[in-house]
Amino acid sequence: MTEAPSPNSPTPQEGAAVLDAVEAHHRRFNVFPSEAAYVAVTLWDAHTHLLDCFESTPRIAFLSPEPGSGKTRALEIIETLTPRPMLTTDVSPAALFRSVSDPEARPTMLFDEIDTTFGPKAAGNEDLRGLINSGHRRSGVVLRCVGDGSTQTVQPFPVYAALAMGGLGDLPDTIMSRSVIVRMRRRAPNEKVQPYRERIHKPEGHVLRDRLAAWASTVRDQLHDAWPELPDGISDRPADVWEPLIAVADAAGGHWPERARAACVQLVTASKANDKGSIGIRLLADLRDVFAGAERLLSAELLSKLAELDDAPWADLDGKPITARALARMLGDYVTADNDPIKPRNIKTGPKSSAKGYYAADLADAWLRYCPPRSQESATPATAATAQVRALFPVADTPPVADTHPLPAPEPALTATSLP
Structure with a gap:
């Protein structure tokens, strides 16, 4: 050397x-x-x-x-x-x-x-x-x-x-x-x-x-x-x-x-x-999975599905399952494509009945801005509303991996007396 x-x-x-x-x-x-x-x-x-x-x-x-x-x-x-x-x-x-x-x-x-x-x-x-x-x-x-x-x-x-x-x-x-x-x-x-x-x-x-x-x-x-x-x-x-x-x-x-x-x-x-992102981003990502192609879901159904998710905090959020009020409060920090706060809307459940729930179209802009792209495997058939949502998330390319180079030949051990 x-x-x-x-x-x-x-x-x-x-x-x-x-x-x-x-x-x-x-x-x-x-x-x-x-x-x-x-x-x-x-x-x-x-x-x-x-x-x-x-x-x-x-x-x-x-x-x-x-x-x-x-x-x-x-x-x-x-x-x-x-x-x-x-x-x-x-x-x-x-x-x-x-x-x-x-x-x-x-x-x-x-x-x-x-x-x-x-x-x-x-x-x-x-x-x-x-x-x-x-x-x-x-x-x-x-x-x-x-x-x-x-x-x-x-x-x-x-x-x-x-x-x-x-x-x-x-x-x-x-x-x-x-x-x-x-x-x-x-x-x-x-x-x-x-x-x-x-x-x-x-x-x-x-x-x-x-x-x-x-x-x-x-x-x-x-x-x-x-x-x-x-x-x-x-x-x-x-x-x-x-x-x-x-x-x-x-x-x-x-x-x-x-x-x-x-x-x-x-x-x-x-x-x-x-x-891991913020708790809000985790909620948006989990909601995207829970919707799974649906155009709209009732709040009660969303809460039940969130609580069933493995490795998620929603079944034990501050010592109790997430509530409809907590869900609305957290989603209210985000906005729709029209710049209106995301909030529950009335969804018809029968000829003369309705209940509060959320539309995928209201969440689409927040999903685009805050959630990672969805993989092709997780994409599901969708209605017209969720087809628009899925189109916002292209499949991510596989990133290159750092090249592995051989270890440089070790130099002789240096000592204080080796100083030039």
Whole structure:
């Protein structure tokens, strides 16, 4: 193996080799759930050295249903590879604001056990959530009063900073949508990693950190004006998240541009599949299944069918089955194609009798806007009204899967004395 170029004289072409070495370093100590995850984490490490080149910085979240899944170890390895890392398990909004408000000494924030801050037993922490969300964009600021007594003035302070997180369960939707999500799991018996020893391996990570920083200095100017081509279907918030990572991959060259785009599609698709959405969106999706081609259904029948759905909350909503009043209240937040609130209407049940119920045509616009497309297998024959509804939901294409590349050849173990 040829000796790595000196950080004092890096070349742009070294980028692919540096990223290969960083990925190999992660593979020594981390077991991630997919090839796409290794690609994303490696690119995220590199982008922390180039924050000022981008309009936004993606958060990266290592989440798992159970402890002991490697989340903390992932953050510990990232700590060795990123500039000015600050690893914590607890931080107040004031402390985080003061830590990131100086652009010249801006840290890479590594927030472990974040479920204790935003989990179901936490108190919400809206100030901290707002600060994390604002710091996603380079233009993000928080407003603080500066001065004494009545002479105070409102002054904006920058809060743009890279943030990696680890925790159990999920995070607030606003943070999830700004993040690359890596769903961690416990290692299987056949998945082996090296024991991590900070005294030995942290200096090795620092060697790679310095190589990343040196390479970043050679591509900084070109990345300031980079507009990478994103995969088809990647837009809006996912585009904000992935654009910096794909720009880094393009600058590195080699197999990284191809791998980055494949990983982007795979992880964005996976995040959508795991997105539980709000309780309102869950209700709309379940109603679409319950209608199953019917033009209209009575409220009583809807409530009965909702309660029978497996793995659904409607049989035990706040300790009791969903009621007609609760159904009407929740659907009233959405509107029909004519921009009128969705509400129950009278449906004739006999020559002189009627009961409250809902029409599929009233729900069609909300289904289109908020529910995922229906698969071909779930499509059913429909009346004229539901044929219109079904036409709104084209069959989703099968997404491409991230390419699997052979593991880069491991580099010789690095030590502190190996520093160039």
